[in-house]
């Protein structure tokens with residue numbers, strides 16, 4: 754009698770552990786893609802109050818080189834020393850096509866609050882400085898355009914032309 758009670762207890766215990774594990778993995782799977790949706794809509798829509806003048810972009814670059822380059826790399830290539838050390842896989846900030854769906858407000862929010870392994874700068878940089886950083890990042894995309902749709906189409910054509 755005791756033995757049966759013990760066996761059923763063990764079985765119950767095992768199945769509840771399995772259940773808890775399932776729940777835990779479900780949770781982490783559904784959390785991963787939610788990172789972007791954490792930015793409140795009103796923050797994402799927030800207009801950039803600082804015009805991308807030469808002096809704004811220059812100040813942004815100055816701040817970037819001291820605060821961001823160690824991760825995001827020279828000119829935003831995503832290959833900073835710290836990013837390599839931390840094994841971060843960073844987006845190329847020069848890739849205008851990849852960033853075009855992000856608003857200035859979203860960048861401002863990420864720079865202010867941080868995201869994942871990135872620390873927020875709200876306590877250390879003024880709002881204007883953070884908008885200057887947004888303006889600098891935008892200037893990177895226009896400076897070094899990634900492979901365009903046209904160039905791709907050309908590639909495809911030359912492939913077709915081969916016998």
Ligand code: HEC
Pocket residue numbers: 788817820821822823824825835836841843844845860863864868869870871872874886890
């Ligand atoms: C410790 C390394 C680190 C530092 C320093 C850092 N970042 Fe980031 N940054 C990241 C990581 C990691 C992400 C991607 C976060 C994610 O998607 O989970 C990111 C994302 C971003 C993004 C969103 C676009 C993208 O690539 O996903 C912007 C814009 C950005 N960083 C700008 C900055 C600026 C400006 C600074 C300097 C004030 C800065 N970062 C400093 C690590 C860093």
